Amino acid sequence: xxxxxxxxxxxxxGLPERKDLKDFDWGYNPKIPKRDVLELATLKFIDxxxxxxxxxxxxxxxSHIAKAIAQMAVQRGHTVLYREAHxxxxxxxxxxxxxxxxxxxxxxxxxELLVIDDLFLxxxxxxxxxxxxxxxxxxxxxxxxxxxxxxxLEDWSKLLGDVVVVTxxxxxxxxxxxxxxxxxxxx
Numbered sequence: 001x002x003x004x005x006x007x008x009x010x011x012x013x014g015l016p017e018r019k020d021l022k023d024f025d026w027g028y029n030p031k032i033p034k035r036d037v038l039e040l041a042t043l044k045f046i047d048x049x050x051x052x053x054x055x056x057x058x059x060x061x062x063s064h065i066a067k068a069i070a071q072m073a074v075q076r077g078h079t080v081l082y083r084e085a086h087x088x089x090x091x092x093x094x095x096x097x098x099x100x101x102x103x104x105x106x107x108x109x110x111x112e113l114l115v116i117d118d119l120f121l122x123x124x125x126x127x128x129x130x131x132x133x134x135x136x137x138x139x140x141x142x143x144x145x146x147x148x149x150x151x152x153l154e155d156w157s158k159l160l161g162d163v164v165v166v167t168x169x170x171x172x173x174x175x176x177x178x179x180x181x182x183x184x185x186x187x
Contacts, residue, residue, distance in 0.1 A: 006075065013080040019067035029060055029184030036180045037065050043073055046113055046144045051173050054148045056182025062148040066115050069146065073113045081111035085119040085132075085147075092131050108135055112143055119149040120159050129160030133169050140172045147173070 010018075021041055026034055039045075040052055054062040073080045083091070095104035108114060114135075139145055151159060157166040 009074050009077075009080075010071070013070065013074050014082045015067055015070055015074070015080070016082075017067065018071055019064050020071065021065070021068045024061060024064060024068065028187070029182075031183040032061060033180045033182065036178060037069075040065075040069055040146075040178060040180075041072060043069070043076060043078070045178065046073060046078055049141055049144055049176070051144055051177035052146045052180060053173055053177060054146065054180045054182060055152060056150065056184075057186065058150045059186025060182040060184050061187070062150075062182050063117050066117055066146050066148050070113060070115045078112040079110055080113045080115070081108065082115040082117065084117045084121075085124075086122045088116055088135075089125065089128050089131060092135075093125070105134075105138065109138055109143065114139065114143065114145045116145065116147045119147050120151040120155070121149075124159065124161075126161070129165040129169075132160070133165045136169055136172060141176065145173070 021037070026032065045052060054066060056062055067082065070080050070082050092101070092104060095101045116132075119132075136145060153170060156170070160166055160169075
């Protein structure tokens with residue numbers, strides 16, 4: 001019975017695959033912030049309603065680690081929602097078009113942990129900055145969000161197309177958040 005409930009929570013999370021920290025090769029990239037990752041893996045940041053931003057070049061393990069932390073959260077009974085950034089924004093736009101944006105925002109606010117993976121991997125549509133800001137502002141100090149991105153913070157205003165949105169967005173993410181910078185060679 002417990003395993004069925006766990007399987008259901010895992011399916012509802014949207015995690016595309018199971019990743020585990022024990023499968024991560026820490027020796028391959030010694031510059032990975034292992035101590036910070038293991039601190040996040042305690043999941044205390046979820047209880048504290050803190051956020052995490054994982055930045056670094058493609059292929060250094062950010063998504064693996066974000067998915068592993070999300071999987072651990074599911075296993076410990078947390079409500080988790082995983083989305084690649086472009087999928088999240090498509091779902092928001094679709095919900096708006098269908099007149100179901102309130103319902104979708106409620107779903108986002110129910111997740112104790114929201115993982116937004118690969119932000120800026122694809123060009124964002126017009127208005128995406130405002131949508132992202134709305135999601136993050138609604139979760140600020142209430143729920144935890146993990147974002148992975150291969151773009152440095154100084155590029156965000158250009159990529160979001162709005163400097164005015166970026167400053168408060170980053171302020172909220174970093175106010176009670178963890179910034180993990182990944183370096184090293186690509187897998």
